[in-house]
Amino acid sequence: MGLLQRSDVARWWFSLFAPEYASFGSAVFWPESVQREWIDRLGIESGDCVLDIGCGTGGTIEHLSPASTEIHGLDQSVDQLKSAERVEELSTVDFLRANAHWLPYSDETFDCVVSVGSILYWADTEEVLREAFRVTKPGGRILVIGFNRRPMSLWNPIHNVQTATNEMLFFQYDADEATRLFREVGWQDVEHGITGPGWSANLIIATIACKKS
Numbered sequence: 001m002g003l004l005q006r007s008d009v010a011r012w013w014f015s016l017f018a019p020e021y022a023s024f025g026s027a028v029f030w031p032e033s034v035q036r037e038w039i040d041r042l043g044i045e046s047g048d049c050v051l052d053i054g055c056g057t058g059g060t061i062e063h064l065s066p067a068s069t070e071i072h073g074l075d076q077s078v079d080q081l082k083s084a085e086r087v088e089e090l091s092t093v094d095f096l097r098a099n100a101h102w103l104p105y106s107d108e109t110f111d112c113v114v115s116v117g118s119i120l121y122w123a124d125t126e127e128v129l130r131e132a133f134r135v136t137k138p139g140g141r142i143l144v145i146g147f148n149r150r151p152m153s154l155w156n157p158i159h160n161v162q163t164a165t166n167e168m169l170f171f172q173y174d175a176d177e178a179t180r181l182f183r184e185v186g187w188q189d190v191e192h193g194i195t196g197p198g199w200s201a202n203l204i205i206a207t208i209a210c211k212k213s
């Protein structure tokens, strides 16, 4: 288990970086272009009720376009949420502090669930995906973006240091593991894409799946 998958350590980590995160962290690891591409593929419609799990300072929510969509943002970090609540464009978002392993919403509440850059901190990925499945309406969809588990390279030591460091700190996974995790808790039509920021083209794995009616 990665060090930052411990909830207390992750909360401490994000309390250190909350003020800088909105302008720096999100742009470096989860660039807007990548987020927008995958959010578009998810196909959120105007009027949909959407949940962002691990919304942080609200970077992902800012990319969810239709103005009339009802948006909920959940995060376990008080500091991240405080930053999100200060953003004027996010004034209609319903923010809630909670742990993703126990989502405080009724069954079948949301049309879509998104989560960008949060899965790497979850102690029990299967449990969060099961909770996300429970709170999604039949016919609903999910998008999860996390770190791709990449093989070591024979010729690129920088890549190897980065991969080993990520492995020590975070949960990383490949497409086969994601398919297994999503299917095990009921998600269907699981699809993946490997992408990344300009400085690391295969750092990210994006997964979309649906809850069949």
Ligand SMILES: C[S@@+](CC[C@H](N)C(=O)[O-])C[C@H]1O[C@@H](n2cnc3c(N)ncnc32)[C@H](O)[C@@H]1O
Pocket: 007, 010, 011, 014, 022, 026, 030, 053, 054, 055, 056, 057, 058, 059, 060, 074, 075, 076, 077, 080, 098, 099, 100, 101, 115, 116, 117, 118, 121, 122, 123
């Ligand atoms: C990388 S940040 C989110 C970035 C955001 N999607 C963006 O693009 O700006 C990851 C967030 O997940 C939250 N998080 C990690 N583990 C969590 C958990 N178990 N429950 C709720 N939130 C969690 C962290 O507090 C952090 O704010």
